[in-house]
Amino acid sequence: MPQLPITLEAITVLDAIEKRGSYASAAELLGKVPSALSYIVQKLEEQLQVTIFQKQGRRSVLTPAGKHLLSEGRLILEAVERLTVKTQTIANGWEPKLNIAIESILQSNVIFSVLNEFLKSHPSVEIDISEEIMNGAWESLVDDKIDMIIGASHPIPKQKGIQTLSLCDFDPVFVVSSDHPLTRQPQPLSDQIIAAHRAVVAHDTARQWIANTSAVISEDKFFYVPTIEYKINAQLAGIGCGFLPRQRIQKYLDSGELIELQIAEIHQPLPLFLAWKIVNQGKALKTIRDMLIARKAEIRC
Numbered sequence: 001m002p003q004l005p006i007t008l009e010a011i012t013v014l015d016a017i018e019k020r021g022s023y024a025s026a027a028e029l030l031g032k033v034p035s036a037l038s039y040i041v042q043k044l045e046e047q048l049q050v051t052i053f054q055k056q057g058r059r060s061v062l063t064p065a066g067k068h069l070l071s072e073g074r075l076i077l078e079a080v081e082r083l084t085v086k087t088q089t090i091a092n093g094w095e096p097k098l099n100i101a102i103e104s105i106l107q108s109n110v111i112f113s114v115l116n117e118f119l120k121s122h123p124s125v126e127i128d129i130s131e132e133i134m135n136g137a138w139e140s141l142v143d144d145k146i147d148m149i150i151g152a153s154h155p156i157p158k159q160k161g162i163q164t165l166s167l168c169d170f171d172p173v174f175v176v177s178s179d180h181p182l183t184r185q186p187q188p189l190s191d192q193i194i195a196a197h198r199a200v201v202a203h204d205t206a207r208q209w210i211a212n213t214s215a216v217i218s219e220d221k222f223f224y225v226p227t228i229e230y231k232i233n234a235q236l237a238g239i240g241c242g243f244l245p246r247q248r249i250q251k252y253l254d255s256g257e258l259i260e261l262q263i264a265e266i267h268q269p270l271p272l273f274l275a276w277k278i279v280n281q282g283k284a285l286k287t288i289r290d291m292l293i294a295r296k297a298e299i300r301c
Contacts, residue, residue: 005047008080011073013040014052014062018070021059082144095147095282097126101140103151103272104133104202104228105170105245110298111150114291118284125284131227134204141275147285150292151301152275161278165293169269170301171246175258177238188262198223198240202231243267245301272301 016026017037027034045052052066062070089095102108115127132140132149138157140146156164174189176182185193198221223240225231232244236257244258252258274292276285292299 005044006069006073008077010040010044011070011077013037014044014066014070015074015077017041017053017060018062021061023060078145089282093283094122095125095284097128098148098282098284098288099128099130099146100288101130101132101137101146101149103137103149103153104131105153105248105301106151106168106272107248107300110295110300111292114288114295118288118291122284122287133202133227136204138275141277144277147276147280147282148289149273149275152273153270156273156275162275163278164273164275167272167274167292167296168299168301170272171269172243172267173246173249173253174241174243174261174263174267175235175249175253176241176261177236178256178259180238180241180259182241182261183259188264190264194241194263197221200225200231200234200240200242202226202228247300 013026013030016029017023020026020029023034023037023041027037030037041052048069050065050069051063052069053060054063055061085095085097102111119125119127130140130146132146134153137146137149137152141149141152141162142157142159151167152164153170156162174194180197182189182194182197200223203224203226221240223234225234228245228248231242232249232252234240235242235244236252241261246253249258253260274289274296276289
């Protein structure tokens with residue numbers, strides 16, 4: 001079998017140069033000399049018959065072909081990292097690294113308290129936290145990009161092999177800022193009246209799956225934000241209306257900065273779950289899961 005020009009080393013070098021902007025800085029990051037990196041890139045360009053980097057001032061920037069190569073190459077690096085972690089887990093039972101997604105709707109103080117207690121006993125385990133919204137969390141779990149979701153919402157994917165436990169409830173409150181026009185409308189508000197006003201919407205973080213837009217009444221006036229924290233701030237600023245978790249905004253309701261409005265359709269509390277794949281049997285994941293379950297009464301939206 002002929003030797004392939006694209007190696008893990010070559011992708012790692014391209015990744016470092018793109019992130020650092022120069023061969024010298026990338027060489028420092030990788031513990032190599034710049035000439036070694038230049039040789040790897042030059043050899044790769046010769047074998048592929050493409051130009052990967054071009055100079056823009058003092059920076060080395062990727063050509064369109066180079067961008068494509070690195071984009072696809074990073075997927076390979078991520079897959080190799082996951083393979084490495086799973087292999088080590090099988091060997092000793094303790095994962096060297098856990099990737100955990102926290103649903104943006106949750107308050108994270110109790111979760112981080114649990115993780116801190118875990119790390120005191122297991123300091124060698126590396127933890128990578130991401131923030132996800134709706135289907136984005138499920139997509140990451142199904143695609144093995146994360147090991148566990150804290151605060152996953154309905155609908156639960158139909159794929160077999162996913163285990164869930166009830167964690168807490170999201171109590172949705174329809175609110176606006178104190179000076180919003182909807183405060184002057186008779187209540188309960190009809191969907192038709194609400195639909196005429198801009199809604200603040202937290203983006204579903206799904207990349208490939210169909211995005212889920214939960215409890216949005218407005219028809220064509222939207223202001224999109226990346227997290228629930230941004231959504232709270234946008235509604236405080238009067239940009240639009242929407243549902244927010246009661247416990248996260250209680251202080252603003254008490255101060256009058258946000259006004260709870262009654263709407264025609266009553267929205268019941270929505271269950272949120274702890275979710276993981278049954279095949280993930282690592283001791284670190286199980287330990288954190290058990291610690292979260294023990295303190296689930298303290299976890300709030």
